[in-house]
Amino acid sequence: GAVVSQHPSWVICKSGTSVKIECRSLDFQATTMFWYRQFPKQSLMLMATSNEGSKATYEQGVEKDKFLINHASLTLSTLTVTSAHPEDSSFYICSAHRLQGSTGELFFGEGSRLTVL
């Protein structure tokens, strides 16, 4: 099956610093990737759609300047949490889908658990 890799798995940072999370599709090209945020025992909240070669599309209520998304190639999207604060602590998961196929199955990365002190 398709593999999506996310790095780092865990990150702890101080308030005010920025953190970059990488999401890579390892065996397929992804023109679109999705970034989700998940609080403990809650659902996956779609934050934004990352579009290769163009600007990301953010969901309502998600701060564009806070969560910077870059999709520089067909296999890599990055999410940068800028000026992180404790309330940004969460589980961030990326996903991608194959271009082929009609089910729209999403392949998820392992997730990145961010803790802001």
Place this chain on the structure above:
Amino acid sequence: GQSLEQPSEVTAVEGAIVQINCTYQTSGFYGLSWYQQHDGGAPTFLSYNGLDGLEETGRFSSFLSRSDSYGYLLLQELQMKDSASYFCAVRPHRGGFKTIFGAGTRLFVKA
């Protein structure tokens, strides 16, 4: 707006059958999917229904009724390893593969 409703928790015993329902109200509809997520892990795809009816994949089956905006996931011969959260998810648009997730149902399988 978009909303997907599913029960928050279900408990069942090993070997039993359990059904997790999902009703949805979305701006558009292009398929209902189900994902499984174990604590601390990433969601994994279980099934997809684009058309009305039942889809079977091993011990798991999924059903869709578009006229009722309703679907369910059926898990048979439950095993302890099936204890996890199960999410229904909707693609509201044909293109783009943007997917909205329900709140999730935590399934507890007891011995």
